[in-house]
Amino acid sequence: MSEILVVGSLAYDSISTPSGKVDRALGGSANYFSLAASLFSKVRVVGVVGEDYDQNDYELLHSRGVDLSGLSKVPGKTFHWEGSYEGDLNEAKTLKTELNVFEHFNPQLPEHFKDSSFVFLANIAPELQLQVLEQVKSPKFVGMDTMNFWISIKKEKLIDVLKKVDLVLINEGEAKMLTGAANAISAAPLITAMGPQAVVIKRGEYGFAMYSKTEGYFILPAMPIPTVVDPTGAGDTFAGGFFGYLAAQKTVPTIAHLKQACIMGSMMASHTIQDFSVRALSKVTLGDLEKRLAEYKKVITI
Amino acid sequence: MSEILVVGSLAYDSISTPSGKVDRALGGSANYFSLAASLFSKVRVVGVVGEDYDQNDYELLHSRGVDLSGLSKVPGKTFHWEGSYEGDLNEAKTLKTELNVFEHFNPQLPEHFKDSSFVFLANIAPELQLQVLEQVKSPKFVGMDTMNFWISIKKEKLIDVLKKVDLVLINEGEAKMLTGAANAISAAPLITAMGPQAVVIKRGEYGFAMYSKTEGYFILPAMPIPTVVDPTGAGDTFAGGFFGYLAAQKTVPTIAHLKQACIMGSMMASHTIQDFSVRALSKVTLGDLEKRLAEYKKVITI
Numbered sequence: 292m293s294e295i296l297v298v299g300s301l302a303y304d305s306i307s308t309p310s311g312k313v314d315r316a317l318g319g320s321a322n323y324f325s326l327a328a329s330l331f332s333k334v335r336v337v338g339v340v341g342e343d344y345d346q347n348d349y350e351l352l353h354s355r356g357v358d359l360s361g362l363s364k365v366p367g368k369t370f371h372w373e374g375s376y377e378g379d380l381n382e383a384k385t386l387k388t389e390l391n392v393f394e395h396f397n398p399q400l401p402e403h404f405k406d407s408s409f410v411f412l413a414n415i416a417p418e419l420q421l422q423v424l425e426q427v428k429s430p431k432f433v434g435m436d437t438m439n440f441w442i443s444i445k446k447e448k449l450i451d452v453l454k455k456v457d458l459v460l461i462n463e464g465e466a467k468m469l470t471g472a473a474n475a476i477s478a479a480p481l482i483t484a485m486g487p488q489a490v491v492i493k494r495g496e497y498g499f500a501m502y503s504k505t506e507g508y509f510i511l512p513a514m515p516i517p518t519v520v521d522p523t524g525a526g527d528t529f530a531g532g533f534f535g536y537l538a539a540q541k542t543v544p545t546i547a548h549l550k551q552a553c554i555m556g557s558m559m560a561s562h563t564i565q566d567f568s569v570r571a572l573s574k575v576t577l578g579d580l581e582k583r584l585a586e587y588k589k590v591i592t593i
Numbered sequence: 594m595s596e597i598l599v600v601g602s603l604a605y606d607s608i609s610t611p612s613g614k615v616d617r618a619l620g621g622s623a624n625y626f627s628l629a630a631s632l633f634s635k636v637r638v639v640g641v642v643g644e645d646y647d648q649n650d651y652e653l654l655h656s657r658g659v660d661l662s663g664l665s666k667v668p669g670k671t672f673h674w675e676g677s678y679e680g681d682l683n684e685a686k687t688l689k690t691e692l693n694v695f696e697h698f699n700p701q702l703p704e705h706f707k708d709s710s711f712v713f714l715a716n717i718a719p720e721l722q723l724q725v726l727e728q729v730k731s732p733k734f735v736g737m738d739t740m741n742f743w744i745s746i747k748k749e750k751l752i753d754v755l756k757k758v759d760l761v762l763i764n765e766g767e768a769k770m771l772t773g774a775a776n777a778i779s780a781a782p783l784i785t786a787m788g789p790q791a792v793v794i795k796r797g798e799y800g801f802a803m804y805s806k807t808e809g810y811f812i813l814p815a816m817p818i819p820t821v822v823d824p825t826g827a828g829d830t831f832a833g834g835f836f837g838y839l840a841a842q843k844t845v846p847t848i849a850h851l852k853q854a855c856i857m858g859s860m861m862a863s864h865t866i867q868d869f870s871v872r873a874l875s876k877v878t879l880g881d882l883e884k885r886l887a888e889y890k891k892v893i894t895i
Contacts, residue, residue: 309775378775379769379775379776380775380776467681473611473680473681473682473821474681474682474798474819474821475798476798476817476818476819477819477820480819494799496776496777496778497796497799497800497814498799498814500814500817507891507892508817508892509892509893510814510817510892510893511813511814511893511895512799512800512802512812512813512814515778515802515810515812516778517776517778517779517782518779519775519776550895551895554895589809590809590810590811590812591811591812591813591893593813593852593853593856
């Protein structure tokens with residue numbers, strides 16, 4: 292089996308949306324990613340939590356076969372994010388970011404994580420992404436995400452990471468910010484010119500646009516979901532479904548695999564947004580995904 | 594052959610975008626619509642222009658076989674719109690609207706227009722849309738567009754028109770405004786509940802979302818176009834390609850026809866945005882469309 296290594300945040304999120312609010316609910320890129328990816332593949336997590344991290348939140352990943360031996364618990368409190376969404380829910384307004392134990396995160400891979408075949412560097416500081424990559428022996432396929440904060444203050448270092456990965460998953464606003472392009476279509480080839488073979492631009496309610504150096508664009512809409520309860524974690528869920536599917540193919544990914552992986556990521560994310568936090572995601576089965584995929588194919592078939 | 598009747602504006606537009614600017618270039622919904630639709634079908638135009646309307650601009654439609662006997666030339670100046678686009682070009686900033694002769698537009702159908710099978714009521718005052726509809730004997734298929742201005746000041750009258758049409762083509766922001774829905778997906782069934790069998794929500798760079806009472810959603814992305822020169826008229830071009838294709842099928846449209854019509858509208862609009870005014874659109878051939886359709890199918894094929 293091909294294992295996936297993910298490094299990212301484990302967090303408690305306080306979120307309000309037009310559908311309601313939650314306080315200190317489970318969140319963080321590594322949690323969303325792992326829950327999604329573990330439906331298809333073995334996942335290994337590298338991250339840090341504080342003393343307040345709930346035993347049930349460990350158990351959730353543990354029950355999905357996720358290897359948590361790279362997760363350190365240190366004195367202090369777990370990363371906490373507070374945000375709100377209004378109107379069309381396309382953009383979160385950050386009300387508070389308490390880095391807490393995440394501020395001094397120093398990712399160290401357990402020895403048995405170093406042979407991981409698939410690696411996903413979720414949105415953390417570019418130096419830390421590099422530090423993780425240096426510890427992995429010979430990965431088959433490496434992907435990364437980032438965010439506006441790192442683009443504005445650590446762009447050079449970020450470009451160093453871009454040179455070392457096979458694929459970037461990035462949201463549309465950040466793709467434009469990174470490249471200075473006016474739209475996702477013109478941003479995509481500028482991003483692959485920085486190094487990676489392919490880029491997947493996440494467009495929220497509009498779906499995704501993938502671009503690969505060899506085969507150009509692959510673009511599809513999102514599954515139509517009339518009521519979005521909470522979009523938090525949709526991008527990390529997409530990445531988890533994407534990598535989970537890829538790793539399960541047990542081979543070096545082809546473009547055909549990447550296309551299918553986009554669809555899987557998209558179907559998985561369409562569940563996440565239907566409830567707060569990881570509530571909907573943690574209940575999704577392969578049967579649910581297949582059913583949704585069949586509905587989706589009807590929506591996009593001419 | 595099934596004739597299409599269109600009622601809408603004929604205008605001169607002054608437009609600036611990041612790609613440059615044009616002054617008093619040909620525009621207006623009826624022009625974009627007719628140029629697109631006439632590639633497939635016979636088109637009849639009802640509209641009004643001023644004494645400044647250029648003979649070459651008549652000739653352009655005339656050369657495409659468009660019947661201009663419903664076009665009246667009256668004392669005064671032609672409708673003039675001035676706008677600018679910035680950044681991602683998703684929204685025009687209106688700098689000036691001079692209604693001129695359009696202010697007292699009183700659409701009267703020539704006798705031989707009254708048997709038109711397909712009718713498109715472009716974005717004009719709802720009372721005028723009704724006035725046109727009352728003059729048509731027994732149309733097979735009626736579509737309409739509208740805009741934020743009419744939604745805010747003439748919503749009731751607009752709802753009267755909605756009850757009498759088969760299909761609405763509307764942009765995403767206006768669909769949300771009309772229904773109070775948070776997104777296009779939830780807006781769509783609220784619009785069909787007002788009367789029409791189907792709605793096509795135009796999403797600009799993200800493509801379109803169609804919804805029909807009988808078969809639900811049909812959603813696809815736009816053709817990827819790296820450099821958008823001028824998005825003006827893209828929606829009216831979409832409608833023209835859509836109706837042109839439908840009318841050419843010479844039968845009452847099925848959902849399968851409507852889906853193909855969306856694709857044709859979308860392919861046609863992807864040309865319009867590649868140059869200012871009607872420059873690119875007026876040169877498009879059926880061969881160009883077929884070529885683009887083949888490229889598009891590669892982009893959306895899993």
